[in-house]
Amino acid sequence: MVARVTEDAAGDKSTSEKPWPVRVVSQKISQWIGRLGWIWIDGQVTQVVRRPGTNTVFITLRDPSADLSLSVTTNRDVVDLGAPTLAEGARIVVHARPEFYAARGSLSLRADEIRQVGLGELLARLEQVKRLLQAEGLFARERKRRLPFLPRRVGLVTGRASAAERDVLTNARRRWPAIDFRVINVAVQGPSAVPQIIDALNILDRDESIDVIVLARGGGSVEDLLPFSDEALCRAVFACRTPVVSAIGHEPDAPLVDFVADVRASTPTDAAKRIVPDLGDEVRLIGQAKQRLDRSLRGLLDREQHRLDALRSRPSIARPLTMVDVREADVAAVRERARRNLLHRLDRAGTALEHTLARLRTLSPKATLQRGYAIVQRADGAVVRAPEDVAAGERLRIRLADGTLAATVSPDSTEG
Template identity: 85%
Template structure:
C-alpha cells in the first residue's frame, strides 16, 4: 500500500482507499455500544447471528455480527425491540464497502438497569431546567386546531378524537400516525412534532399512546424526544399510558394527562357545560342588573319624595311671599322717606319764603337800586338827578333823585 498522497495525476485505487478506511476504523478498537435491536437474523446451518442495532433517538443503525454461542450466553431470548449492550470491534468489509460491528459479548439490559438510566437522565434534564414549572405554557381555552401524534388506528387515537368531539363537535384535528414503540418510534415522533410545531394553525399538540410495559414506553422517556418537546413553540400535552405510567415526557410537557381520554377532557371544553355556565352567568347578570335597577329606582323615588322635588313650587311660593313682603316694606319705607322729605322741603321753602326779600316786598316795602344795581341804603349814596330803579312786589319803577330841604 502506497504512502504517497493522492492527486489527480496519481489517484489511489479503490483497494487502497478501502484498506486505509479499514485501518482508520480499526484504530477505534473494542468498544461498548448501547442500542435497540431492530432485527435478529439466525441463519440455519451457520453459527453466525446478524443483528440490526438502532439508535433509540435517531434514525441510525449498524449491523452487528456475533457467534450463536455468544448470543445464547448473554441474551438467549433476544427479540426485536430489546435494549442491549454489546462489546464489539468495528470492522470494514472492503469487498462490500460496508461497516459492521463484531461482538464478542452481548448483555440484555434489564428493567432495573433501564429504570436506573431513566432516573439518571431525569436528574440531568431537571438540572437543565426542562421540568421547570415557570416555563410551562397555559393551554388555550378553545384551540382552533389540535395536532395529534399517535399510533395508527390505535385506541389512544380513538379515545382522543371521540371524547374531544363529544365535548365540542366542531373541533378540528390534524393527526399524524407514527410508530409508538420500537426502534423507529422516537425519530418518527420527533419528525411529526416538528411538522405540527411549524403549522401555524395548530394551537396545541397531543402526544398519545395507550398503556404498555416499561420497555414499550421507553421511547417516551428518550432524551431526544424530551429536548424536542422542550424546544416546541406550541404547547404540548403528554397523554401516555395509564395513570400510573409516568414517562419523562410527562415532566417536560406543558400539561400531563393521565390517559388519552383525560387529554381530550383537558384540552377541549365541554360545550354543554359551557352553555350551562353561560346560562348561569346570564342569570347572575340579570339578577345583578335587576338589583341595580331596583336600587336606582328606590334612590330616584327617595329623591322624588323630597319636598324640594315633590313640590318644587313650594320653595318658589315661599320665596315669592318673602319677595312680596320685602317689596311692600321697601315701598312703605320709600313712601315714608318721600313724605318726610316733602315735609322737610315745605318747611325749608317756608323758611326761605320768610327770609326772602320778596316776602318783605309783599308787605309794601321797596328796594331802591342805582343804575349799577347797588342798593341804596342812605340818601348820601345817591347824587342829585341820578336815575334810580325801584323794585316793588309786583314790578319795577324808575325815578329821578331830587334834593329835598333835608337832603336828597
C-alpha cells in the first residue's frame, strides 16, 4: 500500500503516518492567501453592520452579476471618509487584502480604503459595457425576431404585486380576454435582482408553451434600473430562444436590456399593446375585410353576368334555330337533288333493262317454242340435232313451250 505524501515549501511532508495538525493546515492556507496581497474589488453592498461600542464595520460585498459574496471588515473611519452614506444596494470599490482567520476557518477581506461609485462613474461603466455588447453583435437588428400575432401563452417576469405587473395583465386581458400568462415574480432592484431575473428567464425559455417573454418594471432612478443594464442579464436575454419584450421604466429610460431584447416597449402598458392584438380592432378589421370581399364578389358576379348577357345577345345564341333552319333547307335541297338524280338513273336503267329484256325475248328459245317448235334432248341434256344422234330405244325429253314430254326412240324411226 502506497501512502499519500504532501510536501510543503519547507520540505516537511504530510503522510498518513505523520499528518499535519489543523493549526498547521490553517497557517499554510493563511500563508497562501496572504500572497495575493492588496487588491481593488468592485461589488455591491448587501449588508452593513455597525456594532455599537466598536470601530469595526462589517460589510457583505456581492458580485452584481453572480450569486457570490465576500465579507469585508474595515474601520469606521475608513467608511466615514470614503462612503459616509453607505447603505445596502450601494456600488463601491474596495482596496483590501484577503485574510484567512485560522480560529474560525473563514475568509474575509480587510479594507483600508472604500470609494462609493458615483452616478457619473456608473454611467461611464455602462457605456463601456454597451460598446462591448454592440461590438459583439448583441444589438444587431437582423437578429431580432418578430413577435407572434397571437401568442398561446405569455411569460411575465416582474416584481411581486407591482404596478408593472398590473398594467401588463390588465391591459393585455382588456385587449384579448383569452390570453394566458405565466407570471414569475422576482426582485427588480438590489443585489439579488440579476440572478433572480436570469433564473426566471431560463425557466420561461425552457417552457415550450411560452411564445413571448416580457420583462416589466416601473420607473425609477438610474441606480434602481441598474440590474437591467447588467452584462450577464443582457447575455441571458440574447441567449433566449423565445422572443423577449423589454418594458423597463418609462419612455426616457434606456437600460441596456432594451437594446438586446427583440422588442423594446416604452412602458409596461405599451408592452401589453405589443404582445397581443386588440379584439375590438380585429373584429372591426374582419368586418371591413368581409365588406371588401362582398364588394369584390358582387363586382365579379356583375361582370360575369354582363359577359353572359353579351354572349346571349349574339344571334347564334339568341336565335340558335336560325342556323338550324338554314342548314335544314340546305339538307332538304341536297336530298331533293339526290332523289331526282337517283330517280333519273333508275328510269334510265329501267328503260335499258326493258330493251335488254325485249332483245332477250326475241332471241330466247322460248319464243321459238311458243311458235310451235320443240327441243329434243337426250337424258344427259344434250340437244338432238340429227336422227343419227340417238339410238333405238333411247329415252328422250321433248321440251315444249308449256312443258316437257318423255319419248322413246322406236327402231324404225331412226332410219333415214
